[in-house]
Amino acid sequence: MEKVIVHETAPVTLIGGGEVAVSDLREALSLAPMLIAADGGADRALYLGSQPRAVIGDFDSISEQARSTLSQSLLHLVAEQETTDFDKALRAIQAPLVLAIGFLGARLDHQLAALHVLAQPHVPPCILIGANEVVIHVVEPLEVDLEPGAVVSLFPLSVVTGRSQGLEWPVDGLVLSPMTRIGTSNRATGPIRIETDGPGLLAILPRHSLGMVIAAMLARRSRLETAQQIP
Incomplete structure (x- = not known):
């Protein structure tokens, strides 16, 4: 440990x-x-x-x-x-x-x-x-209020599948892999939501979204902690 x-x-x-x-x-x-x-x-x-x-x-x-x-x-x-x-x-x-x-x-x-x-x-x-960018590992669902046209790149470091909302090219039904299919230079159509079925997907977002990404990640953590405290 x-x-x-x-x-x-x-x-x-x-x-x-x-x-x-x-x-x-x-x-x-x-x-x-x-x-x-x-x-x-x-x-x-x-x-x-x-x-x-x-x-x-x-x-x-x-x-x-x-x-x-x-x-x-x-x-x-x-x-x-x-x-x-x-x-x-x-x-x-x-x-x-x-x-x-x-x-x-x-x-x-x-x-x-x-x-x-x-x-x-x-x-x-x-x-x-x-x-110019911020990078996170998408472990829990990621929800960020991006403006239309914002670049969203998804780069898999392992084989991973997932779902998305608010992307010009959705990832639903795709198998992302560093050896076959990656998700460089996707674009937001507005607020986005990305979730995966396992670890290994990195999300690369515009630098100016840092505050929104922090708020989203802390809010998600707070909700999980609250849910764990409910008997």
Whole structure:
């Protein structure tokens, strides 16, 4: 069982060592004020003028300067080398939602690794925030009030089926697979609803929909928790 390092009842921001604009960090922190860093993300956070409340990783990326700047109590070493620092950090966070910045952009192999991690069975749902898009793993039905014409790309990392409403090209009855059929550059006709019959489908939505995606994911979580409390 993974050790939980961060316990929060509100969404948290997780920063990686990739490309991050100061405006991205400010927006994320306005929505999820607690900042956690994945290894070298600590350097990125300090460079942008913010201090993480915890740093999680195998510490092969964080600089000695960052380590000496931060209190040792904030540094949480996860020594195994089988997973990425993004994966390590997500598994160590208990929160209703994680906003992840600094994992898209720059190196392509790092971006692919981040998408792979996003599709893994982590406890906290996560939104990957890029310069122009946000990416989520569609585990529960996703309902977002998009404007007509908004680009909605659906990318399967495994074989998956599902249903949709509000897409110009519905996915009902289709078998999506990374080797055969993907759903790049679909378009919304208005509010959308996407649900799947299993894990593995990533939804890529416009960056400006971030607030709506957060609201939808938190509302869904709240409804599920309320339903679980009803005898």
